[in-house]
Amino acid sequence: MNTAFSEEDLAFQQEVQAFIKQKYTPELAARAANPKTFKDAQIEWQKILFEQGWIAPNWPAEYGGTGWTPTQSYIFDNERAMAGISDVVPFGLKMVGPVIYTFGNDEQKERFLPAILSSDDWWCQGYSEPGAGSDLAALQTKAVLDGDDYIVNGAKIWTTYAQHADWIFCLVRTDSSGKRQSGISFLLIDMKTPGIEVRPIHTIDNYHSLNEVIFKDVRVPVANRIGEQDAGWTYAKALLAHERVSIAEVANSKRNLAEVKKLAQQEVNGGQTLYSDTAFRSRLAETEIELMALEYTELRVLASVSRGETPGPESSLLKIKGTEIQQAIQELRMQIAGYYCGVLGQDDIGHEFGSAARQAYMYGRAASIYGGSNEVQRNVIARAVLRV
């Protein structure tokens, strides 16, 4: 893609900036930052984007995508991140949506895509199980056919935002006789169905995003199965490729790095700013260079996604580098905040950003695990290169 902005691109950039300024009010930003009001604020913002027709830059236009060029998607994402706005919740718009429009039947497209676009349905992802994370094909949650329904029994774990979700997309075992990957199906399950229990998991970042989801004799219509029975592994892998691209979060890292740079020039210790410390500045520069290089890889992948293609193994590369850079920036921020990072949840003590820096650092440890751990992504790349 061409990264030099044309006149039209520059006009689009101004349009996006004006839109964000008008619609993303400080009041909405404050509610989005508060865990108690986060869900409502996030939905409100996503609905604003939907009404503007800007909710799904990654979808083909025929299904409600923006029809933007890769450059426009890039501009939008950068302006969003620079304004400090979180990306859309990925489970519907960036994960199951593309699976439904690629592999679902017409009825499923009509039924599920509009509510994903309008954010009326909040989705979560039921892949991992207590005994199946990296080795996802070891999953045991069972779905047994009974007339027009499957009866689902089992447990999913690490399910982000299951406590908010209306729907969960699940990988379930429908056959145990052959190769493990060949007996998996992909089901869409209404979270209100009797027999589903959501149990919270509290994490070291002092925030509740993770859950266990237990299924006891949960009836799911066969009509909610994507594609063929036992062929779910193919759809699951396509979804993971989309997930890994969105985890790279290049635009957010650009904003966070710019903020770190600013803070390092303000914080004074022993009469000197951290920015004047050669070792600190060298780490900062190293991270910035890696981020610039990653941005070009992301642009290449974005260009292929906007053509309706599923990303290849380069999504694993994006995931590894993107999360390493996120963690490097979080570490730099912790270094600036110093010992005030120890004061979790007490913004009134020390640096106002100390507690937020620590929380981001703690949650950030998970980035190299979720979406498939970085070790496993290295295996994916090795297989693609060595063809073993």
Ligand SMILES: Cc1cc2nc3c(=O)[nH]c(=O)nc-3n(C[C@H](O)[C@H](O)[C@H](O)COP(=O)(O)OP(=O)(O)OC[C@H]3O[C@@H](n4cnc5c(N)ncnc54)[C@H](O)[C@@H]3O)c2cc1C
């Ligand atoms: C914050 C967070 C949010 C998450 N959200 C969701 C969600 O919404 N939905 C969902 O389904 N899942 C979710 N997950 C689960 C996530 O996908 C898994 O944690 C991840 O795939 C790793 O699986 P595991 O935890 O079982 O670790 P394991 O697979 O047990 O791995 C343990 C360690 O061994 C290493 N390892 C394992 N196999 C290999 C190998 N072959 N080669 C080299 N090293 C290996 C791993 O890299 C890791 O360091 C989330 C996880 C986190 C931390």
